[in-house]
Amino acid sequence: MTGSNPFRPTDGGFRWEGVDRMAYKEEGSAPFLAISRQILFADPTLKCELRYFEMDTGGYSTLERHEHVHAVMVFRGHGHCLVGGEVREVKPHDLVTIQPMTWHQFRATKGEPLGFLCMVNAERDKPRLPNDEEMKALRADPRVAAFLDGKPKP
Ligand code: MN
Numbered sequence: 001m002t003g004s005n006p007f008r009p010t011d012g013g014f015r016w017e018g019v020d021r022m023a024y025k026e027e028g029s030a031p032f033l034a035i036s037r038q039i040l041f042a043d044p045t046l047k048c049e050l051r052y053f054e055m056d057t058g059g060y061s062t063l064e065r066h067e068h069v070h071a072v073m074v075f076r077g078h079g080h081c082l083v084g085g086e087v088r089e090v091k092p093h094d095l096v097t098i099q100p101m102t103w104h105q106f107r108a109t110k111g112e113p114l115g116f117l118c119m120v121n122a123e124r125d126k127p128r129l130p131n132d133e134e135m136k137a138l139r140a141d142p143r144v145a146a147f148l149d150g151k152p153k154p
Contacts, residue, residue, distance in 0.1 A: 014054060014076055014115055016040065024053065025062065030129055034059030034108075040117075047122050054115035055079070055108040058150065063105040063138075064127035068120060070098040072106075076115030079108045080152045085138070087147045090114075103130065103138060109152050 008017040015021065016038070024035040034056040041050040052075065053061065063082070074094045081090050082105045083098055090096065090106075096116075098104045108114035130138060139145040146153045 014052065030062040030064065030127070032060060032062045035061055042122065048119055049122055051118045051120065052115060053106075053118060054113055055106065056113055057108050057111055059114070060107040060150070061105055062127065062129070063103060063148070064129055065101050065103045066125050066127045067100045068124035069100060070096075070104070071119040072096040072098065073117045074114070075117050077108065077112045078110040079106060079114035080110075080147055081106045082144060082147050085141055085144060087143050087152055089152075090116075103134075105148075107147065107150060107152070109150065 005018060008019065010016050019038045019040060022037045022039075024032050024037045036054050038052045038054075039049060040052055054076065055061070072095065074090045074092055074096070076092065078089065078091050081088055081096060082103065083096060084102050084104075088096075106114060106116060139148060143153055
């Protein structure tokens with residue numbers, strides 16, 4: 001994917017030469033909608049990867065948590081994210097840090113695609129999904145429930 005070519009220009013449309021646009025995850029492995037994944041950097045001598053994820057309007061990433069950390073920069077569009085118990089609007093170039101075992105999800109809630117860069121450990125644990133009890137606890141906050149229903153409160 002990085003290959004031997006040091007230069008991989010963008011086509012100006014959030015795609016890069018020699019970078020495949022892939023499925024976000026294996027279909028049916030977890031809930032998500034209308035989101036793609038591009039691995040921008042994954043050199044074997046680095047212990048991290050930089051990926052670009054993009055959701056179509058109304059799309060969302062998986063609500064999950066795990067031991068590894070994410071360093072996220074919003075790269076395209078406006079939307080919302082949930083981190084822990086907090087829902088926030090996000091805009092281009094906002095930074096979002098997701099600490100270990102913190103629930104997180106991104107949603108393209110603003111009638112436009114939402115894209116973000118995400119740096120992550122190359123070796124990492126498998127994301128965990130909320131069980132019924134954890135989902136109930138999350139939804140106890142009306143702001144979080146509205147977000148999870150795709151209709152975040154202003
Ligand atoms: Mn994650």
